[in-house]
Amino acid sequence: MTEPGDVPEGATREWLDAQYDARALEPDPDATLADWQARSGAMRRDHPPQVITYGDDPRQGVDVYSPAPGHGPAPLVVFVHGGYWQALDKETFGFLAEPFLAAGAVFASLDYRLVPDVAVADVVADVRAGIAELARRAGDLGARATGLGLVGHSAGGHLVAMAMATDWADHGLPADTVGPVVGISGLYDLEPIRRSYLNDVLGMSPDDARRSSPVHHAPTGPGPLMLTCGGDEPGEFERQQRLLATAWPGVPTTILPQSGGTHFDACARLAAPGPVQEATVRMLTGA
Structure with a gap:
């Protein structure tokens, strides 16, 4: 197995381009995104989110969907979208809220500034700041302020992993601010990118x-950590998650195989009954 910072032996630019072309195996990626946006639009109409900001830029915001009031503070689940740090937005992914709301959790879809307006390091800083703001406001949201569950897809998988490697004391928050984390088709070593x-x-x-x-x-977080990618995705996505599991031996880590599925399927399965949804909801909410 390759080490962090390496690429597979003999890998050319052309080979890496093909491995990380997430849209290539999707039959109609634009139609898939349009479907997600339509489903999320319906969610926003039927269940209007509270919008929280954590900075001055319009993209530094979070859509927060709350369940029916229950007894005691609810789990807080934060979803971070992908788009290779360059595209997409929090509004596209509201459709993923439903199973978490059904489990009694508060669901937050977090946005961030995009490259090339900012650097990747600034995107990482945005996600950390957004999570910190949610933790500070958790009480007002009816949620727990520690042990936040994080789930991210593609570049979002990278970003939630970086959040799991954050000194939360720098944000005036306790070490256990982040709890369980799920990375879907994540990118954990950026050298091949x-x-x-x-x-x-x-x-x-x-x-x-x-x-x-x-x-x-x-x-810095205790975990646990779950990593998964679509069974039909290029091999680099599976190698990426094995690299992280090896690099973080002290974190209880599960790699969940998926039966088939493209890069887009791997994310959409959060919204449909099945192994990915069940394992993710159970890990992040305790339901």
Whole structure:
């Protein structure tokens, strides 16, 4: 197995480009995104979220969906979207809230500024700041302020892993601010990304890629951690999650295989009954 900071032997730019072209195996990615947006629009109409901001930029915001009032503070689940740090938004993923609300959790879809307006390191800082703001406001949201459950897809998987490697004391928060974490089709070593077509926009140097790679940071959160990707995704996505599991031996980690499925399917399965939804809801909410 390759080590963090390496790429598979003989990997060319063309090979890496194909491995990380997440749209290539999706029959109609634009139609899939349009479906997600329509489903999320319906969720927003039927269950209007509270919008919380954590900065001055319009993208520094969070949509918070709350369940029916229950007894005691609810679990707080934070979803971080993908888009290779360059695209998509919190509104697209409101449709994922439903199973978490049914489990009695508060669901937050977190947005962040995008490259090339900012660097990848700034995106990491945004996600940390957004999580910190949610933790500070948890009481007002009827949620628990510690042990936040995080789930991210694609670049969002990278971002929730970086949140799991955060010194929350720098934000005036306790060490156990973040609890269980789920990474779906995540990117945990950014060196292969730096060597692919994606870096034409991301503009990372070798040092940038290393500083923003979870595999080069020690986790501060206790976990547990679950990693999964679609069974039909290119092999680099499976290698990425094995790299993180190896780099973080002290964190209780489960790698959940998926039967088939593209990069987009791997995320959408959160909204449909099945192993991914069941394992994620159970881990992040205790339901």
